[in-house]
Each structure stands twice: as C-alpha cells, then as structure tokens.
Amino acid sequence: MPAPDDHPARPGDAFRHASKATGESVRTFHPRRATLGARRGDALDRLWPALGFSVHDPDLGLAPTGPDGTLDAARLFGRTAPVVLEIGSGMGDATAEMAAADPARDYLAVEAHLPGIAHLLTLVEDRGLTNVRVAHGDALDLVRRVVAPGSLDAVHVFFPDPWPKARHHKRRIIAPAHVALLRSRLVLGGTLHLATDWAPYAEQMLEVVTADEGLANAHPGYAPRPAHRPVTKFERRALDAGRPVHDLVATRTR
Numbered sequence: 001m002p003a004p005d006d007h008p009a010r011p012g013d014a015f016r017h018a019s020k021a022t023g024e025s026v027r028t029f030h031p032r033r034a035t036l037g038a039r040r041g042d043a044l045d046r047l048w049p050a051l052g053f054s055v056h057d058p059d060l061g062l063a064p065t066g067p068d069g070t071l072d073a074a075r076l077f078g079r080t081a082p083v084v085l086e087i088g089s090g091m092g093d094a095t096a097e098m099a100a101a102d103p104a105r106d107y108l109a110v111e112a113h114l115p116g117i118a119h120l121l122t123l124v125e126d127r128g129l130t131n132v133r134v135a136h137g138d139a140l141d142l143v144r145r146v147v148a149p150g151s152l153d154a155v156h157v158f159f160p161d162p163w164p165k166a167r168h169h170k171r172r173i174i175a176p177a178h179v180a181l182l183r184s185r186l187v188l189g190g191t192l193h194l195a196t197d198w199a200p201y202a203e204q205m206l207e208v209v210t211a212d213e214g215l216a217n218a219h220p221g222y223a224p225r226p227a228h229r230p231v232t233k234f235e236r237r238a239l240d241a242g243r244p245v246h247d248l249v250a251t252r253t254r
C-alpha cells in the first residue's frame with residue numbers, strides 16, 4: 001500500500017507544478033511540505049475525483065472548461081449559480097462556514113497548501129455541502145488562464161500572507177496588477193472582499209483598491225466587520241495578540 005503522501009492519484013507539491021507550468025518566479029505563498037494525516041489523506045483519496053482539480057497538473061485532472069477554454073462552472077458544480085472564488089482558503093474553515101450559510105451560491109476554494117485542501121474536503125463531507133469545489137495550486141495562475149472575464153460574483157482573499165519584510169513585499173497578492181486581474185474576472189457589481197490583521201498590509205490594500213479605477217470601495221476606508229465572514233484561527237490569533245482586523249469590500253463598477 002502506498003504511503004499516504006505518495007498516493008499516485010493525489011495532488012503533490014504545488015510549487016513544482018506551478019513553476020513548471022508557468023515559469024512564474026514570484027509566488028505569493030510559502031513553500032511548505034505537505035504532510036497529511038490518515039483522515040485528511042483518506043478524504044483526499046475519496047473526494048478529490050468528484051470535488052477537486054489541479055491548477056497545473058493534467059494527471060490529477062484540470063478544471064472543466066468550455067469550448068473557449070474558460071472554466072465551465074455549470075459542469076464543475078452541476079448547476080448554474082453565482083460563483084464565489086476564495087483565494088488562499090487555508091484550512092477551509094471560512095469557506096465551509098460561508099458556503100453552508102449561502103447555499104444559493106457556489107464556492108471555489110483555491111489553495112496551494114495541500115493539507116488545507118484535504119481538511120476542507122473533510123468539512124465538506126461532514127457538513128454535506130454540495131456547493132464547494134477545491135482547486136490545488138496557484139490561484140493567480142488559475143484566474144489568469146482559466147477564469148473568464150466577468151464570470152465571478154465575488155472574490156474573497158482573507159488573511160493573505162503578509163510578507164512583512166520589505167524585500168518580500170513583491171510577493172503580496174494584493175498588488176495593483178493582481179487586483180486589476182481579479183477585478184476583471186468579477187461581474188459588474190461583483191464584490192472583492194479582503195481582510196487582514198497586518199496593519200501595513202491593510203494600508204497597502206486600501207491604497208491599491210482606491211487607485212483601481214474599476215473598483216468602488218463600498219465604505220469610506222475600511223468596512224465594518226461583515227457578520228458573514230467567520231472568525232478563523234488566523235483572526236482569533238490576531239485578536240488575541242491585540243492586532244485589529246481590517247476588512248475591505250469593493251465592487252466592480254466597470
């Protein structure tokens with residue numbers, strides 16, 4: 001029997017695939033080794049074929065696409081409904097919670113860290129959710145290559161890696177070019193929702209969102225904490241450490 005981390009039909013190291021497929025040298029995520037426990041490994045083995053796809057590796061199954069090569073969300077979810085893209089879903093707690101509370105929309109969680117994907121699959125199964133799918137790999141690459149312009153109802157980026165050192169700021173996902181890309185994939189009136197506990201990053205987010213001419217900030221400055229965004233481990237840790245959390249909610253205007 002193969003060791004849990006060597007399962008032949010299981011996603012492996014996203015970084016290897018990411019760099020091979022795209023040649024991108026600047027990544028917005030930390031390289032981490034994937035260690036799966038038995039429960040997550042089992043969930044991955046059973047649920048991946050129906051609920052998961054890989055951003056980069058055809059052997060693991062890629063996104064279902066239509067004739068124009070863009071994501072066929074109706075095939076992915078088995079129905080036509082507004083789609084929420086969650087970038088960097090981590091362990092997936094917020095995704096599962098929000099999807100459960102919002103059954104009329106479909107949630108696509110993209111995460112580079114495999115144990116997080118596997119954990120989200122356990123939550124999906126435990127809660128019997130039918131409106132969640134997972135993608136493993138670099139979300140920016142997925143959005144660039146496969147997600148059609150004007151096709152998403154919302155994009156969520158909750159507690160993205162803050163990359164606090166100045167020499168790493170280029171790795172921050174909330175930067176002008178990335179925000180323009182994400183905005184272009186929203187429907188008109190669609191929402192970009194960001195949250196961070198890192199004050200300097202919050203300032204950068206506010207600057208970037210304000211400067212993007214196709215986005216309108218829904219609130220003057222930061223948004224009041226939306227009740228529908230669940231408190232994750234990251235937020236709890238930040239609050240316990242006395243770091244306030246900032247939310248930003250902007251809508252696509254053109």
Ligand SMILES: C[S@@+](CC[C@H](N)C(=O)[O-])C[C@H]1O[C@@H](n2cnc3c(N)ncnc32)[C@H](O)[C@@H]1O
Nearest residue numbers: 028029088089090111112138139158159161232
């Ligand atoms: C600090 S964690 C926050 C996780 C989760 N959103 C939460 O609130 O608990 C940031 C996550 O984003 C993921 N990530 C960063 N850049 C990514 C990218 N380009 N594509 C996919 N995942 C990414 C990281 O692997 C990490 O799990």
